[in-house]
Ligand code: ATP
């Protein structure tokens with residue numbers, strides 16, 4: 001049954017709106033948005049994934065054909081299309097997605113002169129969030145207006161950090177942005193967790209990076225680390241989360257462990 005056809009109920013738990021953000025490209029934001037949503041869905045959590053990146057990687061990673069989308073996040077944001085019309089079903093029973101296409105790249109410019117530009121996404125998400133346990137916002141690799149909107153709409157952020165040289169490069173800038181947002185726009189914004197991605201247990205580099213990040217973020221760093229895995233990288237080309245594409249693999253099991261850790265945190 002499609003989202004529009006079903007009777008919709010509010011969930012019992014308090015909804016967590018979480019932006020998955022790091023302005024550094026290719027650190028595993030979209031991969032985490034897709035696979036954490038799927039793993040939470042298996043824990044009977046209902047998830048709305050808002051693709052807020054013009055690259056639309058979360059959208060295609062769930063096998064949604066961008067050519068067939070009636071309404072996307074751009075239409076909701078700029079053309080005042082109802083959010084309900086943009087919510088798509090996915091191959092996961094409890095995961096719904098608001099897709100994005102390259103059209104969204106125009107939104108940054110179109111929002112420049114809007115008075116309430118920082119709160120547009122928040123207003124949209126607030127209309128439906130009570131129906132979901134988690135709302136994830138997959139952010140673009142930049143700290144422009146779209147990311148500010150995501151910071152405003154979110155209760156907290158998950159920061160994926162890739163286990164590689166210069167892992168913390170840019171994180172200082174990200175923390176400064178979060179501080180600025182807390183001071184001026186959203187005082188309640190918190191760090192939900194920091195996630196180490198593409199971890200390779202065979203290298204000392206990975207271990208060193210984790211140590212360095214733990215020094216910086218302490219127990220905000222999730223115990224679960226996502227290993228580097230070819231299967232994880234392949235899954236989006238089949239339009240499936242790793243939990244469906246290759247269930248009993250280290251990448252899939254890691255995302256399932258992460259989901260448990262996330263539910264324990266709130
Ligand atoms: P962008 O900043 O461009 O939005 P991103 O932060 O969303 O990127 P992803 O698209 O999730 O990052 O991942 C970047 C690349 O790394 C992709 O090709 C993805 O398949 C691959 N990748 C992500 N996680 C893993 C992993 N655990 N093991 C192997 N490859 C991975």
Ligand code: MG
Nearest residue numbers: 029030053057
């Ligand atoms: Mg991405």
